[in-house]
Amino acid sequence: MVTVRHENLPATDAKMRTTDVNVYYGDKQAIDSVSIDIPSQYVTAFIGPSGCGKSTFLRSLNRMNDTIPSARVEGTIELEGDDIYRSGMDVVQLRARVGMVFQKPNPFPKSIYDNIAYGPKIHGLAEGKDALDAIVEKSLTRAGLWNEVKDRLDESGTALSGGQQQRLCIARAIAVDPEVILMDEPCSALDPIATAKIEELIDELTGRYAIVIVTHSMQQAARVSQRTAFFHLGKMVEYGATEDIFTNPIEERTKDYITGRYG
Amino acid sequence: MSPALLLFVALGLGLVGWLAGRAKASAFQRADTSKRPVARPNYHGWYVALWVGVPLLAFAVLWMALMPMLVMQSVLASDAAASLPEFGFMRDTLLSEARSVATGAAPAVFDAAARPLIEPFRDAIQRYTVIGMVLAMSIAVICALWSYSRLNPTFTARTRVERAVMAALVIASLVAILTTFGILVSLIFETIRFFGFVSPIDFLFGTSWNPDPMSSPDADQGDRYGAIPLFWGTIYIGAIIAMIVAIPLGLMSAIYLTQYADPRVRAWLKPALEVLAGVPTVVYGYFAALTVAPFIRDVARSVGIENASSESALAAGLVMGVMIIPFVSSMADDSIAAVPGSMRDGSLAMGATQSETIKRVLIPAALPGIVAGIMLAISRAIGETMIVVMAASTAANLSGNPLESMTTVTVQIVAMLTGEGSFDHPATLSAFALGFVLFLVTLVLNFIALRVVKRFREAYE
Ligand SMILES: Nc1ncnc2c1ncn2[C@@H]1O[C@H](COP(=O)(O)OP(=O)(O)O)[C@@H](O)[C@H]1O
Ligand SMILES: [Mg+2]
Numbered sequence: 001m002v003t004v005r006h007e008n009l010p011a012t013d014a015k016m017r018t019t020d021v022n023v024y025y026g027d028k029q030a031i032d033s034v035s036i037d038i039p040s041q042y043v044t045a046f047i048g049p050s051g052c053g054k055s056t057f058l059r060s061l062n063r064m065n066d067t068i069p070s071a072r073v074e075g076t077i078e079l080e081g082d083d084i085y086r087s088g089m090d091v092v093q094l095r096a097r098v099g100m101v102f103q104k105p106n107p108f109p110k111s112i113y114d115n116i117a118y119g120p121k122i123h124g125l126a127e128g129k130d131a132l133d134a135i136v137e138k139s140l141t142r143a144g145l146w147n148e149v150k151d152r153l154d155e156s157g158t159a160l161s162g163g164q165q166q167r168l169c170i171a172r173a174i175a176v177d178p179e180v181i182l183m184d185e186p187c188s189a190l191d192p193i194a195t196a197k198i199e200e201l202i203d204e205l206t207g208r209y210a211i212v213i214v215t216h217s218m219q220q221a222a223r224v225s226q227r228t229a230f231f232h233l234g235k236m237v238e239y240g241a242t243e244d245i246f247t248n249p250i251e252e253r254t255k256d257y258i259t260g261r262y263g
Numbered sequence: 264m265s266p267a268l269l270l271f272v273a274l275g276l277g278l279v280g281w282l283a284g285r286a287k288a289s290a291f292q293r294a295d296t297s298k299r300p301v302a303r304p305n306y307h308g309w310y311v312a313l314w315v316g317v318p319l320l321a322f323a324v325l326w327m328a329l330m331p332m333l334v335m336q337s338v339l340a341s342d343a344a345a346s347l348p349e350f351g352f353m354r355d356t357l358l359s360e361a362r363s364v365a366t367g368a369a370p371a372v373f374d375a376a377a378r379p380l381i382e383p384f385r386d387a388i389q390r391y392t393v394i395g396m397v398l399a400m401s402i403a404v405i406c407a408l409w410s411y412s413r414l415n416p417t418f419t420a421r422t423r424v425e426r427a428v429m430a431a432l433v434i435a436s437l438v439a440i441l442t443t444f445g446i447l448v449s450l451i452f453e454t455i456r457f458f459g460f461v462s463p464i465d466f467l468f469g470t471s472w473n474p475d476p477m478s479s480p481d482a483d484q485g486d487r488y489g490a491i492p493l494f495w496g497t498i499y500i501g502a503i504i505a506m507i508v509a510i511p512l513g514l515m516s517a518i519y520l521t522q523y524a525d526p527r528v529r530a531w532l533k534p535a536l537e538v539l540a541g542v543p544t545v546v547y548g549y550f551a552a553l554t555v556a557p558f559i560r561d562v563a564r565s566v567g568i569e570n571a572s573s574e575s576a577l578a579a580g581l582v583m584g585v586m587i588i589p590f591v592s593s594m595a596d597d598s599i600a601a602v603p604g605s606m607r608d609g610s611l612a613m614g615a616t617q618s619e620t621i622k623r624v625l626i627p628a629a630l631p632g633i634v635a636g637i638m639l640a641i642s643r644a645i646g647e648t649m650i651v652v653m654a655a656s657t658a659a660n661l662s663g664n665p666l667e668s669m670t671t672v673t674v675q676i677v678a679m680l681t682g683e684g685s686f687d688h689p690a691t692l693s694a695f696a697l698g699f700v701l702f703l704v705t706l707v708l709n710f711i712a713l714r715v716v717k718r719f720r721e722a723y724e
Contacts (some may be wrong), residue, residue, distance in 0.1 A: 016308075029575065062612065062613065064608065064612055067608065067611060078603075091614075092614045092615075092616060093614070094614075095611070095612055095613065096613075096616035098613040099612065099613070100612040102605060102608065102609065102612075104605060105605060106603070106605035106608070106609040107609075108609065108610070108624055108628070109606075109627070109628045110627070118610070118613060118615075118623070119613045119615075122613065122614065122615050122623075123614060144365060169609070172609075172613065173613070176613065176614065242502055
């Protein structure tokens with residue numbers, strides 16, 4: 001049983017829509033029949049105990065599961081009405097439209113500039129050096145990193161602090177001008193100050209991109225998201241406006257989880 | 264007493280010591296179960312066994328070295344030796360003939376004059392064997408009793424045994440290092456002698472290599488030992504032609520194995536490739552000399568290159584390149600595999616294709632390791648001997664034409680050492696100077712490569 005709570009859910013257009021999605025690793029089912037709309041204007045948080053399939057589900061939204069040979073996805077996942085798993089779907093285009101930020105910051109061992117320029121170059125988004133410079137500056141500015149790194153764009157991205165690296169990765173994702181940004185526990189490797197900066201950044205990006213964030217911190221979900229989905233054992237248990245889920249959960253398992261009885 | 268028998272006796276006595284030590288330790292541990300023993304009975308056994316076996320064997324080695332001297336002394340002191348001729352060579356011949364008969368190595372003496380010496384030899388050998396055995400046994404027994412008497416419940420047998428094991432390990436590792444060092448010293452020594460005949464400048468920068476082992480060593484040899492053609496041949500075959508083959512093929516196979524191959528394919532293809540590195544190079548040498556070289560010559564002639572040699576630099580270089588592929592590919596494979604998977608995911612998530620990811624992220628990230636692998640491969644290639652001995656020629660040739668015959672440093676080392684020249688002749692000594700240069704160059708290459716690899720590992724830990 002899935003409880004979808006429509007109170008306080010203003011009608012918005014769904015950027016992405018999944019219908020009865022199952023994900024398997026070999027014979028093992030990791031996601032069981034999940035149907036959810038990802039709104040374009042808001043931040044959607046996935047919460048739930050670890051191992052419940054949040055990352056698996058998130059990775060199926062930009063087909064990063066394709067890189068795991070044993071993974072198999074059933075059901076339909078649409079991006080603006082277009083089934084992303086249909087044959088003939090261009091995965092390169094899909095991933096340019098649905099960007100991703102990982103749990104552990106993973107800047108390339110290249111300069112800060114080249115880290116940002118990487119995506120625009122492979123997608124041919126910039127004509128000439130000036131256009132590329134502009135994209136780099138714009139992306140770093142949006143990620144709140146420009147002032148910290150503008151004098152050392154030639155330095156290696158791996159030389160930055162952990163929090164800066166993660167913002168660099170967000171800037172890298174922004175640089176290809178995506179419509180959706182998926183973030184898988186983006187703060188779990190960071191200290192509280194760096195975490196606060198990322199949360200601030202997510203706030204600033206809200207409305208411009210559809211953002212989906214997986215987090216194990218309920219405070220974080222409450223702070224940055226407007227929609228929350230609670231996952232348990234591969235199923236989506238409850239979904240609704242964030243304040244409803246946190247102040248007034250309906251399902252017993254949701255209640256137990258957010259009051260810290262397990263998880 | 265033969266060495267095998269001695270070893271056997273030492274092992275037997277050691278076993279007895281082991282059993283005795285163990286029994287004693289067990290006994291006093293049974294007698295007082297209230298205290299925790301410092302070491303288990305086995306260690307007490309090993310302690311005694313080591314004290315029996317090691318001094319016994321050490322003495323045996325010493326005695327075997329001393330005995331021939333002692334025997335000879337006693338024979339020379341005998342009456343029969345008085346009639347020996349003074350002339351050294353004949354004297355030595357007679358003595359060694361008599362000794363051969365006395366030890367049973369020869370059935371009878373060739374020269375009757377040696378016959379009276381047989382008996383003194385036999386006597387002396389027998390006498391010193393008995394003395395040696397008695398001494399050996401006494402040493403074994405004394406050591407056994409002494410070590411046995413030291414055993415008591417608080418005796419730290421384990422620490423002592425472990426110290427002995429550690430000493431053995433240290434000695435084992437020193438053997439390799441000291442040997443290398445010894446080789447280096449002798450190389451340097453002979454090289455200096457060579458430079459007494461030929462100036463280092465002429466050697467390192469001369470362009471004509473034409474040693475004549477039959478010439479008088481006193482004649483001025485400066486213009487005969489210009490090693491540039493050899494260095495060029497070595498670099499051309501080992502670092503240019505071989506690498507043109509090995510780098511692309513090695514890299515491509517590493518990329519295939521790490522990025523595209525099914526795990527099952529990788530599971531047998533990677534070891535198979537690494538087995539190639541274990542094929543004796545003489546086998547590649549046959550292949551180069553009997554198959555590749557004639558083929559290249561025939562192809563060259565058929566396209567109208569009449570002077571194509573059947574001992575071409577191209578044949579040796581191509582086969583050497585194939586031989587080197589596993590070195591390049593396995594280092595490249597390791598380096599690419601060491602790049603964290605999150606880099607690959609990050610790139611794919613940006614919408615990069617797999618080949619863009621390999622080209623723009625994985626290879627640049629793995630580059631230091633790949634370069635180090637190539638340097639190790641080059642140092643391997645320029646030191647390689649068998650392939651070039653069989654497929655390249657001995658004619659020094661400063662040329663850029665791969666179809667011509669060329670020679671390398673290693674080929675000349677072999678040629679100079681197996682020639683007829685005496686060991687005082689600069690031709691023979693030049694082999695040591697060449698070896699020394701080769702040693703230095705490969706040492707530097709390996710050193711740099713290992714440094715680079717170490718940096719690279721640190722960057723990703
Ligand atoms: N690559 C994989 N191969 C097989 N099973 C996996 C793989 N990744 C995750 N799983 C399994 O899928 C389930 C969900 O994992 P995951 O999506 O990582 O959970 P979460 O992100 O919520 O902690 C877990 O039981 C996990 O063991
Ligand atoms: Mg996860």
